Amino acid sequence: MGTLGLNALIIGCGRVGSSIALQLQREGWDVTVVDENEDALTRLGDHWPGLFLVGHGMDVEILREAGIEDADAVVVATNGDNTNIVVGQVAQKRFGIDCVVVRVLDPARADLYASLGMRTVCPTKTAIDTLTEAVRACELPIPQRSTA
Amino acid sequence: MYAIVAGGGKVGANVARSLLRLGAEVTLIEERRDRFERLEEEFEHQVQRGDATELHVLERAGIARPPDIVLALTGDDEDNVVISQIAKERYGVPKAIARVNDPRNQGHFDLLGVSPTICATSSIMALVEHEVPEHDLIHLLELRKENLEIVEVQIDRDSPSAGKRVEGLALPEGARLISVMRDGKAEIAVGSTMLEPGDQVLAILEPGKEDELRKVLLKH
Numbered sequence: 001m002g003t004l005g006l007n008a009l010i011i012g013c014g015r016v017g018s019s020i021a022l023q024l025q026r027e028g029w030d031v032t033v034v035d036e037n038e039d040a041l042t043r044l045g046d047h048w049p050g051l052f053l054v055g056h057g058m059d060v061e062i063l064r065e066a067g068i069e070d071a072d073a074v075v076v077a078t079n080g081d082n083t084n085i086v087v088g089q090v091a092q093k094r095f096g097i098d099c100v101v102v103r104v105l106d107p108a109r110a111d112l113y114a115s116l117g118m119r120t121v122c123p124t125k126t127a128i129d130t131l132t133e134a135v136r137a138c139e140l141p142i143p144q145r146s147t148a
Numbered sequence: 149m150y151a152i153v154a155g156g157g158k159v160g161a162n163v164a165r166s167l168l169r170l171g172a173e174v175t176l177i178e179e180r181r182d183r184f185e186r187l188e189e190e191f192e193h194q195v196q197r198g199d200a201t202e203l204h205v206l207e208r209a210g211i212a213r214p215p216d217i218v219l220a221l222t223g224d225d226e227d228n229v230v231i232s233q234i235a236k237e238r239y240g241v242p243k244a245i246a247r248v249n250d251p252r253n254q255g256h257f258d259l260l261g262v263s264p265t266i267c268a269t270s271s272i273m274a275l276v277e278h279e280v281p282e283h284d285l286i287h288l289l290e291l292r293k294e295n296l297e298i299v300e301v302q303i304d305r306d307s308p309s310a311g312k313r314v315e316g317l318a319l320p321e322g323a324r325l326i327s328v329m330r331d332g333k334a335e336i337a338v339g340s341t342m343l344e345p346g347d348q349v350l351a352i353l354e355p356g357k358e359d360e361l362r363k364v365l366l367k368h
Contacts, residue, residue: 058225058226058252058253059252080226081201081230082201082224082226082229083226085226086226086229086230086256086260089259090256093260094259106201108202108203109201109230112203112234112238116237
């Protein structure tokens with residue numbers, strides 16, 4: 001049992017999903033993870049104390065088995081933007097979860113669905129900003145333009 | 149009419165071809181290179197390559213005009229939901245039709261207001277039931293928006309409705325008989341229509357009232 005008494009459901013156990021799962025678990029959440037591929041469990045280490053279910057996030061039965069009805073937070077982070085967008089809406093609208101966080105790699109779709117009331121997080125946008133900032137931070141000498 | 153067809157597989161390509169034959173203006177979108185190249189030979193500039201869930205691909209296809217209708221016919225249900233939502237929510241496309249590949253996803257389409265939908269598996273199953281009935285009441289058509297459905301029942305010798313006129317039946321509220329098929333001929337059901345054993349009756353009703361209808365027409 002986690003110390004916080006809060007339940008998190010993580011859908012998609014890739015690099016991102018698994019790290020969020022481990023982080024929340026360390027912070028005292030009860031965490032359940034769903035992934036299509038059973039090998040994804042290895043990303044959670046040797047002593048994963050939470051539930052891990054093999055299945056697809058579009059499968060309502062799997063979501064129920066994973067305890068979505070009692071989830072305080074749902075994180076949708078599979079490798080498919082559109083799957084995440086649809087599963088996120090199902091969590092919000094069918095199961096009435098207020099805290100649904102959805103990873104969307106495409107900035108355009110992330111913005112659109114954010115404007116429609118979804119908590120989208122776009123790592124691509126963050127990467128663009130961070131990388132641009134890192135280039136600026138190099139303080140390169142601005143070359144003289146030739147006047148040819 | 150201007151239509152954008154997303155997905156150039158067998159379904160999408162045939163729909164695009166049929167729309168063109170009707171005189172519509174069509175842009176077909178296909179992501180896979182091999183398929184796109186084959187389609188390009190036939191559809192020329194009327195097919196574009198790209199992921200139809202990306203806004204810039206849809207914009208290149210003219211979604212901002214907007215088209216009269218968007219047809220989301222890819223082989224991926226999540227893509228079809230998102231294409232329909234983007235078309236309606238972002239670009240104000242008045243109509244979208246979405247294909248349901250896996251009938252287990254139908255509930256998601258309904259929940260998210262993506263309608264109308266078409267699902268080949270469900271249509272085939274409805275036909276199977278029609279041809280080889282396992283149930284006494286067959287669902288022929290669901291009109292989701294209207295919250296109505298059309299069903300078919302067969303009147304038996306011992307059905308309570310056999311030998312009665314339509315006007316004498318205590319049909320559930322919101323239900324009407326449409327037609328009676330007898331000896332291969334269909335007639336519109338009116339008040340004076342007499343039901344006989346062997347009749348195939350079409351009825352329209354609100355979903356959920358099937359049991360009431362069954363009681364009146366079929367069971368003692």
